Structures are given as C-alpha cells and as structure tokens.
Amino acid sequence: MxxxxxxxxxxxAVRREVLEAMWPYLTGDYGNPSSTHALGRSAAAGLDRARAVIARATGVRQPQVVLTGGGTEADNLAVIGLTLGAIASGRGRHVIVSAVEHEAVLAAADYLARWHGVEVTRLPVDNSGRTDAALLRSALRDDTALVSVQHANNEVGTVQPVHALGEEARERGALFHVDAVQTAGWLSLDPADSPELLTADAVSVSAHKLGGPKGVGALILHTRARLEPIIHGGGQEGERRSGTENVAGAVGLAVALQLAGEEREAHxxxxxxxxxxxxxxxxxxxxxxxxxxxxxxxxxxxxxxxxxxxxxxxxxxxxxxxxxxxxxxxxxxxxxxxxxxxxxxxxxxxxxxxxxxxxxxxxxxxxxxxxxxxxxxxxxxxxxxxxxx
Structure with missing residues (x-):
C-alpha cells in the first residue's frame, strides 16, 4: 500500500539538493568553525557563505541573522530575548501575544510572567482565528515591550494581517515579532518582496518546514534593539546564541531558502x-x-x-x-x-x-x-x- x-x-522530507550541499560539512569539512586551524577555517567559510545566502533571502545584512536550533528556539529567543532587552533598556514589562500562537511563543510568554514579572495579554481572535488592528490598538500600552503574532497558524492555516498589526505596535513604540515558520516556503521573507513583513522587527524561520533539515532555524533581526541571549557560553552568533554552530544545518537552511525563492520566481x-x-x-x-x-x-x-x-x-x-x-x-x-x-x-x-x-x-x-x-x-x-x- x-x-x-x-x-x-x-x-x-529533506530535499536532495539540500542533502548534497550539507554533505561536505558532515564529512571532509567537519571542523569547528571557532577553531583557527585549516579545518576550522574551512567550516567557518562555509558558515559565512550560508549566512550570506540566508541574509540575501531575508533582506538583511549578515550580522542580523542569528542561527538557532530550530523554530522553537527562534521564537523563544525573540520573545524572551527582546523582552528582557526592553526591560533592561527601561521600555516596560508588558507583552502581547495572540491567543492562537504556537506553544513556543505562548510558553515563552508564560515564562516571562512567571519568572520576570512580565504582564502578558493574550489577544482574542474571531471564529476564523484572526485578530485585527483595532483589538491590538486597544490592548497596547505605553509599557508594552513586545507584540508577537504568527504569520500563519499551523493548526488551522489562518493568515494574520501582520502588516497592520505591526503598524499598531510601531505606533506605540513596541517591538513586533512575527513567527513565519509556516509561511517561509510560500512567501519571501524579504520585506522588499513581501510588504506584509515591513513592520516586523524580528522574524522566526525553521528549516525543516521548507525542505531543510530538522534542528536548525534562524531569527532574522530588523531592529537594533537589545537582544538578551537565552543560551550562554562561548559567545557565538555575536554573543546572542552560544554554542558551536551547526554548519551543515546552516548550509541546509540556506539552500532550502534559496530553492524556495527560485521556485517562487519560476512560478x-x-x-x-x-x-x-x-x-x-x-x-x-x-x-x-x-x-x-x-x-x-x-x-x-x-x-x-x-x-x-x-x-x-x-x-x-x-x-x-x-x-x-x-x-x-x-x-x-x-x-x-x-x-x-x-x-x-x-x-x-x-x-x-x-x-x-x-x-x-x-x-x-x-x-x-x-x-x-x-x-x-x-x-x-x-x-x-x-x-x-
């Protein structure tokens, strides 16, 4: 059957082109990109090339790409890291998330409430799963640090009006995070091609939703706002996400994004x-x-x-x-x-x-x-x- x-x-499934691009960094070029010898330099060069491809695909500069262990970590880094950064900068302890967010966002917001005294507002949705700008406008406050809304819901497929929501957040001085894990394979993550993302300060993506490997993702930053790390150690990723980088995974994410872009142009x-x-x-x-x-x-x-x-x-x-x-x-x-x-x-x-x-x-x-x-x-x-x- x-x-x-x-x-x-x-x-x-992981696409064949992705597997072939990853293979050298799982075999001959397996070095630690933080090592200074030849093997490490070769891995670091591969990581840099992958980061450059991801940056081009998302319309940012290379330092604005923070590689993570997947979409869940990218969401956690955005919600927790940006909120703690806002608190440290004196910008408030209030966070707004929609009631239908992925658990990675909802649990991160709950963590902030439980351990950092952050007040969390869950924005209602209608019977189709959408919220709107008027609801967000009424929930925003002067001490709102962050608003997090997914681009499209993984369970019911509903696409949110993220541009209008982001405009409301920006008007009140709040940061705006978009979980784009479900839309990354269908829409460009470059705001120049996808104007709905023009108001996003941070965007999450996961490789395995668009033909890449599991266990790798990225947080794309469109803001200079302070981002507190949630994983501490050797200071990789510009001291925003410590840990030896998954070079093969980063290459896989880069190729998957590149292939998705080529297919959108062709069709x-x-x-x-x-x-x-x-x-x-x-x-x-x-x-x-x-x-x-x-x-x-x-x-x-x-x-x-x-x-x-x-x-x-x-x-x-x-x-x-x-x-x-x-x-x-x-x-x-x-x-x-x-x-x-x-x-x-x-x-x-x-x-x-x-x-x-x-x-x-x-x-x-x-x-x-x-x-x-x-x-x-x-x-x-x-x-x-x-x-x-």
Whole structure:
C-alpha cells in the first residue's frame, strides 16, 4: 500500500539538493568553525557563505541573522530575548501575544510572567482565528515591550494581517515579532518582496518546514534593539546564541531558502494555483463527509492547508483509520500530538471542547498529486462512515 503524506505542516522530507550541499560539512569539512586551524577555517567559510545566502533571502545584512536550533528556539529567543532587552533598556514589562500562537511563543510568554514579572495579554481572535488592528490598538500600552503574532497558524492555516498589526505596535513604540515558520516556503521573507513583513522587527524561520533539515532555524533581526541571549557560553552568533554552530544545518537552511525563492520566481502564481486546489479539496471533503466543517479562515489561509472538525466523530480514531489505509494526517500541531486535551487554538476560536477534539488537518507539498488528494477524500469519507456504523 502506498503512503500519502498529508501532514507536511509538521515536517517534510529533506530535499536532495539540500542533502548534497550539507554533505561536505558532515564529512571532509567537519571542523569547528571557532577553531583557527585549516579545518576550522574551512567550516567557518562555509558558515559565512550560508549566512550570506540566508541574509540575501531575508533582506538583511549578515550580522542580523542569528542561527538557532530550530523554530522553537527562534521564537523563544525573540520573545524572551527582546523582552528582557526592553526591560533592561527601561521600555516596560508588558507583552502581547495572540491567543492562537504556537506553544513556543505562548510558553515563552508564560515564562516571562512567571519568572520576570512580565504582564502578558493574550489577544482574542474571531471564529476564523484572526485578530485585527483595532483589538491590538486597544490592548497596547505605553509599557508594552513586545507584540508577537504568527504569520500563519499551523493548526488551522489562518493568515494574520501582520502588516497592520505591526503598524499598531510601531505606533506605540513596541517591538513586533512575527513567527513565519509556516509561511517561509510560500512567501519571501524579504520585506522588499513581501510588504506584509515591513513592520516586523524580528522574524522566526525553521528549516525543516521548507525542505531543510530538522534542528536548525534562524531569527532574522530588523531592529537594533537589545537582544538578551537565552543560551550562554562561548559567545557565538555575536554573543546572542552560544554554542558551536551547526554548519551543515546552516548550509541546509540556506539552500532550502534559496530553492524556495527560485521556485517562487519560476512560478509566481504558485500560491493562487495551490489555493484553488485547496478550495476544491475543502469542498469535496464537506460534500463527502456529513457534518464536516472547515476551521480557520476560508480565504486568508495557507494555500496547501485544509482543516476541519467533524462533530460526532473522535479525531484520534479517524486519524488512525486513515493511517491504517495509508493516508497520513494530523489533529493539529505535531508538538501537541498524543494529548487528550482539546486544541487551545480551537477553544480560543470559540469551539466547544468536544467539537475541538474532532479536529483533523490535511497539509501537503509540491509533490502531492491531484490523485493523492482525491484518494484522501474518498478514504476519509469511507473511514468516517465506518466509524459511524
């Protein structure tokens, strides 16, 4: 039985071009880039080249790229590091996050509240998972240090109006962080190409969401504001993130970003074309599965992302039935997989706990065929019918 992976918002395969670019830094050029001998200098040169590619892809200078161990660390560094830097600079102890942020942001904000006396406001969202500038305007205060809002939600796919939100934050003198982990493969991270990011002071990215390896990411800084490190040691990354750099990982992230950029240039209509396929898939699921309801915004959502609740059916039994038939899907965030609690994202959107427990998410990539999506719809319909018997 062939497997169809429709859980690619969780992770994707490493691209061959990425693996080939990484290989030399896992074998012959394996040196520590902080070492001063020939092997170390060769690794350092590879790291510098990778950082230059990442900087070009994100529209910044090389020193503004802080390499991290993934998207979670990038989010933590932004939320904790920028807030502690703001406190040290006398800019206030208030942080605003949306109620549907990734756990990496929410937990970082909770840490600040618990250990540093920071007051955290969770900004409400509507039933599509979006917040708006008016809500943020009413929540902002003179002592607000940071606002953190994800570009697109990993569970329901909703895209936030980050430019308008960032304008509100800037108007009140607060820093603005955008978690762009889910959009990095679809949209340019260079504000010159993606004006919605023009108001961002910091942007998080993770390699394994766009064809790179797991365990590497970056925080892209568009601000000179003070950033306190959260990992201490040898002072790498301009004393902002200590630890021996993952050279091969950085090369992988650089190549993945470069390939994504080349594909966007070659297929400028890729987002709209995939969104049309997404809309057809959503319509087919709603027609084939009685009671299925789309979650997230119907239009302002990721192009290869379809999420539903199916009241009356258990989400986990449905996922298991699909898995048994070769269709890989998820109930939402991979970071929360296996828990019995309803999704906090769906609860924040107004769903009842029992309904939130029926969530199911389908996400795909460029290699996913129309036949794959058609098979998924048919299998979902058969599985749902079998569970209802």
């Amino acid at each position: 062939s497997i169809i992976d429709l859980d690619q918002a969780a992770t994707g 400028p209509d890729r987002w709209s074309a995939e969104a049309a396929r997404r809309d057809a898939f959503i319509a087919a699921v709603v027609a084939a599965v009685p009671g299925a309801q789309l979650t997230g915004h119907a239009v302002e959502r990721l192009p290869a992302h379809a999420s539903f609740v199916v009241p009356g059916l258990g989400g986990e039994p449905l996922l298991q039935a699909l898995d048994d038939r070769g269709i890989l899907a998820s109930s939402g965030s991979a970071c929360a997989a296996g828990r019995d609690e309803p999704s906090p994202v769906l609860l924040a959107m107004g769903y009842e706990p029992d309904t939130a427990r029926t969530a199911i998410r389908f996400t795909w990539g460029s290699s996913t065929t129309q036949d794959d999506l058609d098979r998924a719809v048919a299998t979902l319909a058969d599985s749902a019918a079998a569970l209802r018997r």
